[in-house]
Every structure is written in C-alpha cells, then in structure tokens.
Amino acid sequence: MKRIAIVGGGITGLTTAYYLQKEIKEKGLPFEVKLYEASDRLGGMIHTERRDGFTIERGPDSLLARKPSVFRLIEDVGLQDKLVDVAAGKAYVLANEKLHGIPQGSFMGIPTQITPFALSSLFSPIGKLRAAGDLVKSKSKPQEDQSLGHFFRNRLGDEVVENLIEPLLGGVYSGDLDRLSLMATFPNFYNMEQEHGSLIKGLRKSRGKQPKNKKKPSVFKTLETGLGSLVDAVVDQLDEGTIEQGTSVDHIEKKENSYHLMLGTGEVAGADSIVLTTPHYACQRMLTQYDFMDPLRDMPATSVANVAMAFDQSAIEKDVDGTGFLVSRNSDYRITACTWTHKKWPHTTPDGKALLRAYVGKPNDQEVVNQSDEEIREIVLKDINKIMNITQPPEFTVITRWRNSRAQYTVGHKERIHNIKQSMSSELPGVFLAGASFEGLGVPDCIDQGEQAVEDVLEFLQD
Numbered sequence: 001m002k003r004i005a006i007v008g009g010g011i012t013g014l015t016t017a018y019y020l021q022k023e024i025k026e027k028g029l030p031f032e033v034k035l036y037e038a039s040d041r042l043g044g045m046i047h048t049e050r051r052d053g054f055t056i057e058r059g060p061d062s063l064l065a066r067k068p069s070v071f072r073l074i075e076d077v078g079l080q081d082k083l084v085d086v087a088a089g090k091a092y093v094l095a096n097e098k099l100h101g102i103p104q105g106s107f108m109g110i111p112t113q114i115t116p117f118a119l120s121s122l123f124s125p126i127g128k129l130r131a132a133g134d135l136v137k138s139k140s141k142p143q144e145d146q147s148l149g150h151f152f153r154n155r156l157g158d159e160v161v162e163n164l165i166e167p168l169l170g171g172v173y174s175g176d177l178d179r180l181s182l183m184a185t186f187p188n189f190y191n192m193e194q195e196h197g198s199l200i201k202g203l204r205k206s207r208g209k210q211p212k213n214k215k216k217p218s219v220f221k222t223l224e225t226g227l228g229s230l231v232d233a234v235v236d237q238l239d240e241g242t243i244e245q246g247t248s249v250d251h252i253e254k255k256e257n258s259y260h261l262m263l264g265t266g267e268v269a270g271a272d273s274i275v276l277t278t279p280h281y282a283c284q285r286m287l288t289q290y291d292f293m294d295p296l297r298d299m300p301a302t303s304v305a306n307v308a309m310a311f312d313q314s315a316i317e318k319d320v321d322g323t324g325f326l327v328s329r330n331s332d333y334r335i336t337a338c339t340w341t342h343k344k345w346p347h348t349t350p351d352g353k354a355l356l357r358a359y360v361g362k363p364n365d366q367e368v369v370n371q372s373d374e375e376i377r378e379i380v381l382k383d384i385n386k387i388m389n390i391t392q393p394p395e396f397t398v399i400t401r402w403r404n405s406r407a408q409y410t411v412g413h414k415e416r417i418h419n420i421k422q423s424m425s426s427e428l429p430g431v432f433l434a435g436a437s438f439e440g441l442g443v444p445d446c447i448d449q450g451e452q453a454v455e456d457v458l459e460f461l462q463d
C-alpha cells in the first residue's frame, strides 16, 4: 500500500484528498491518503459563521463565475442547487471623498467601452486623455516580467491606475501594485499588449461583441449555505480516518525510498508522496535543510482584517443604492473596501437588517491588523460614517484577522516557483506544492492546483 500525505486542510488540501480518493476508488489503486491539518478547524481561509440569522463569511464570499473548477467540485459534492448569483447592483470607488460608479464595460479597471469611461466622474479630462493614449502608443519592448503598476501606468496613466485599477486589484491581492508581478497575475494582459499594441483594443477583441440589452451572466456566485458548506460537503465525502486535525507537520526528512513527516504530536508518519498545501513560509519551515526552498522564506505576505458589522436597517440613515465600494489609495481612509453584503448577497441577512463587511490593512497600514477589536471597530465605523450616516451602534461585530495570509506574487514570482518545483522534482521526487502561495490565490485557482497535484501524485506513484 502506497501512502500519500497531504499537508494542510484548506480548500487546496481538501480538494486534493477528495479527487485522490475518487481516483483510487474508481481505479482500485493500492494507495491510501492522510491529510494533516495543524488547527482544529478545516477550510483554512474559508470560514463561514452563522449568527442571529446572518451568514457571515470571515474569508472568501465570491466565486468567479468564469472559472469552472469550483463549480465542478460543487456539483461533485452535490451542492449545485445551493448556488446563487450575485445581486445586480452598482459598485463604486471612493476617490476625492466621493463615491463614483465604476464605469460600465471596465474589466479589471481597463476600459472596453468609450462612452461610460468618457462620462465617468472618476477621472479628470487629462486622466481620460492619458488613458486613451493606450490606443495610439506603440507596444513596449518585450520583457520577462514587470510590476503591474509599471505596466498599467505605462499603458493607461497614473490616474486610472490610482482611481480604479489599484483599488480593484489591490483588493484581490492586498498588495502594492508597484511590486506585484504582471506575469504571475495577468500574463494575458501582457500578451494582449504585445499582440495588439494596445490593451484596450486587445481586451475588446478578446471579449468579442457584448450583446446589447441582453441580461449579462452574473460575474460572481456563492453558496446560499455559505462557502463553509463546501468544506463540510467535501469532508463528508472523505473516507473515515483520512484527516488528522490538530496535527501540524513540523519537519520532513527524505529516507531511501520514502519520506518521514515529524508531526507536532511527536509522532513520525511515513509517506511515499506528499502534497504541501500550506502557506509558502510553512512549506519552507518543513524543509529548511534544502536551500532551494529559501525563496519561500523570503516571499512576503500581507495581513488583512475582515470586519463584519450587523445593524438594524433603521440604523442606516443615509443609504446608497449598490453592492459596495472600494477605496482609492490616495483617499484619507483606512478601510480598503466595504461591501453592503445585505444587498450583494441578500440571502445572508434577515429581513429588516443590514450586514456591512469592510477590510483594513493596506500594504502601508499593516499595523492596524494588530489593533484591538474596539479600535478596529471605531476605525471602520468612522470611515463608513463619512459615506453612510449610521445612527446606531452595530448589533454585533465579527473581526477576523488574517495574518500573513496574502502571499505576494512579486516580480519574478513565476520563475522562482518554477525553479523551486524543478529542484523539488530532482531532490524530493514525489513531493509537490499546491495552493494560494503558488499559482493563483482565488478559490478556483486553488482547486485547479489541487486537481493538478492529484495528476502529479498518481503519475509519480504509478511510474
């Protein structure tokens, strides 16, 4: 019997365990799977809390509809009838102390329709003219990699970057656009520029003609039972005894034809193949004896705090119609975004109530995450009140600190990960890396990596 060890019980590790056991059963393979999770909770960053009739997502809440793997997993575990679309509604950017609607037709902040962009109050006439320069500017010289900030500033100018692209992408990556890698995040934008000489033209071509007056498919979906129910459903499908909870893997030693995992419990477990799905720094700590892992120790990660506040609807005197707003970096605010969750996902909130979800922890304001609950609550309320006029205190507040949770794919990330994986395949055959620190941090990207790990492990063990 060959033993497969999965380290980490977030969505990447659970997906890996689930599809491995499915293959093992379907093909009658002589393999067994063990998953080690350090904490007493499964799901990692996916964490749904239910309270007083509210469904509160402490971590992710939105699944990008155009990425199929997560919907395949949802269907495989029988939750497809729990999928709901995001409610239609306007999203805003807060810039210069005012809310501005995100111009229609912009994709990740890049304009694809001229009129809404030209009419937008988010940019000055000079900013708009500069962005239109993308249509006539020649393409840049080919480059191995560059920062997202450098790339977008060159194509569209500083104003569009600061007022739209940075708030959108900064929200996803919780990082500094001027350090994040273009090739590790949006290589397709680089290819578009190189092929069409213009980002706007390239994007318009790739998206094709958008049908007019036709209901657009929703961009995001979620589960009405909370994303934690996906974790529960996957866990339910695993064979009994697969998961060792409250069991960290502290160190890994290579033996002649197998590996030893030193567990936090003091025990030693054996494995023929290992999938590491923990944050990058934890992977490096398990394998400190290998210098090729050092870049994972040096790879930065940022922290954020997610602040959910429940109100009686009557507490919100000045309401805004829409799903929420992002904050531009040059605004004098400490929150980076606020979702009007009761409007974006109405199923999360009882009638007559409101649920707001804000974030703090800009790249240059990391210390806020360490402030007390009371202080964070005051910071968030003060900022939100500049926009909304809330007249009563929240009925309750749920603050979740995600420390070092946002792996920063800085310039050169793709190459560094490629090199580590190459060294791993020669020095640690049968050990694989997957998860949010490596090749995409959205839930669907993590599931893709889990599926890839299943293929890699099976190929290795059946060789």
Ligand code: FAD
Residues within 6 Å of the ligand: 007, 008, 009, 010, 011, 012, 013, 036, 037, 038, 039, 041, 042, 043, 044, 045, 046, 058, 059, 060, 061, 062, 063, 064, 247, 248, 249, 250, 277, 278, 279, 282, 304, 306, 402, 405, 434, 435, 436, 437, 441, 442, 443, 444, 446
């Ligand atoms: P994790 O969830 O971090 O799981 C890793 C697991 O490894 C953890 O459970 C940890 O306890 C365990 N572990 C660590 N060290 C050890 C060890 N030594 N031994 C054993 N176990 C160990 N994505 C989206 O697609 N949409 C969103 O709306 C979205 N919003 C987000 C909002 C927030 C606040 C956060 C934090 C993330 C969000 N994401 C979103 C990103 C997405 O949730 C994560 O990237 C993804 O869930 C990560 O899954 P993972 O399994 O790779 O890692």
